[in-house]
Amino acid sequence: MILVTVGMQLGFDRLIAAMDALAPELEGPVIAQTGKGTYRPRHMEAREKLAPAEFETLVERASLIVAHAGIGTVVTAARHAKPIVLMPRRASLGEHRNDHQLATVRKLAGRPGILVAKDESELRARIAEGLTGHDCSRLASPTAVQLHAALAAFIENRQP
């Protein structure tokens, strides 16, 4: 199952419509949390909102997550060690107040389990990559290893 999410606050019809178009050719069901968008998907199960517990269950079941570049979603995917494809919202298309999601994907691109589709034209390729079983255990992320070591050092009052 592929889980699509655009967060609870704003709609992101460009991502939802693109995933609806791709859904028929993807293996297994696609479930989308659409937020306050107006596009009505025809090829995937769509829900405006998901309660936190249900969202958690769906993330656990998903083989891949496709999402807007919201940091909360990225961190949730990391906690479940799921690969995630991020497509950033753009302020010029009225999808957010500013372009901070572009900055987010620039900085996160290349980290374990994180794939970036700069727009809908790159979604198909990134999804295919995400489904081929990358090692997306964030324990493999050098920056996470570094943070855990530094935290242990701080707690034990040693030099990091």
Place this chain on the structure above:
Amino acid sequence: MGKKAIRVLAAASGGGHWEQLMLLRPTLANYETFYATTEPGVAEQHGIAAVAPLPDCNQNQPLRSALCALVAMGIVLRLRPRVVISTGAAPGFFCILAGRLIGARTLWIDSVANGEELSMCGRLSRRLAHQCWTQWEHLAASNGPHYHGAVL
């Protein structure tokens, strides 16, 4: 002294701040760690039964902030942690302030969401916490915040 003997209070608001704290849990689990959050229901989802509830607040809510500071003080006085850490936001910052008052060592880890600039609580923590860490190397400065990796 064994690792388990170090008592830690780990505090974060519900949502992304809490998610980041949970990513640090494998390390926190090596100590006698207690958690505090604004959404205890979310903590229970993670199988954390003994979680101290904190009222949510932000910088635009002076009364709620004052209440949150009092509750944070109560938690710290009850648990007497040797170390207090927070991944944000304001309620976690109040736990750090309360920790300072009882002589705990305190660490602010600014959210990975703040890749452009430090949060307001992060800026305050540069002076008021023992250490303030950013999760973005380009935001690090010699007088703080420091960079020691990221949850991702």
